[in-house]
Amino acid sequence: MLTLDYEVALVTVALVLAGGFGKRLRPLTLEVPKILLPLGSKTIAEYLIEWLRYYGVNEVFMLVGYLKEKIIDALGSGTRYGVHISYIVEDEPLGTGGALRNSSHIIGRMERVIAVNGDIVTNIDPRRLLEKLEGSVIASIATVPLRSPYGVLEIEGDRIVGFREKPILRDHWINAGVYALKRDIIELLPEKGDIERSTFPLLASRGQLVAVRYETPPYYWRSVDSPKDLEEIPRELEEMGGLLASLESS
Secondary structure, three states: OOOOOHHHHOOOEEEEEEOOOOHHHOOOOOOOOHHHOEEOOEEHHHHHHHHHHHOOOOEEEEEEOOOHHHHHHHHOOOHHHOOEEEEEEOOOOOHHHHHHHOOHHHHOOOOEEEEEEOOEEEOOOOHHHHHOOOOOOOEEEEEEEEEOOOOEEEEEOOEEEEEEOOOEEEEEEEEEEEEEEEHHHHHHOOOOOOOOOOHHHHHHHHOOEEEEEOOOOOOOEEEOOOHHHHHHHHHHHHHHOOOOHHHHOO
16 A cells, blocks of 8 residues: 655645537537536546545636536536535636646645546546655656557467457556646646647656556546447446445455
């Protein structure tokens, strides 16, 4: 079990990137923002909040733009979810980096913050990311093994000897869309554009960016990118007994 010092264990503030158009899920997202799409009995937003609260987050900042009024109406102040929710609005699409820069008044008042894409469902432990923000390191990225989008054939010679349906490829690691950031990152954020294409490559070239690997399982991680994900994720969560069930029993 990971042992963290008291300060790191207190994950209190998270920024949720929820301003995108959700184009890959149209027409579903023409009238419903992606973060409010249902996954069975709960929305993506509710799963995100449940996960963040489990790890000690009590203040959530929703970075919103597209269909922002619907997000604000649906989530409100956050009281019924056991957190306090505030909203930071972008008047035009800014990208992930621009949205975070638009939140610099929040990042600047904190030593460290957690930032998360608003289209994932996960139970990974974000405290491990905060633990890595030592010395010159300015940001850390959660990474998970790549889940193949296709079935993989096992071939010997010209004969198919096996078939694995969408296996997890453990030799390939992907960006899980969960970050820990020091306030120093503010001056490196773009006015517009994605942090993954601007700030992170710069930090990587300076040796100031680290990765934290999360095996799945025992952790769970899925990105909501297609209507099929909306069908598959609720089934997977039901088979687990709930998003946080495996953590609470460990």
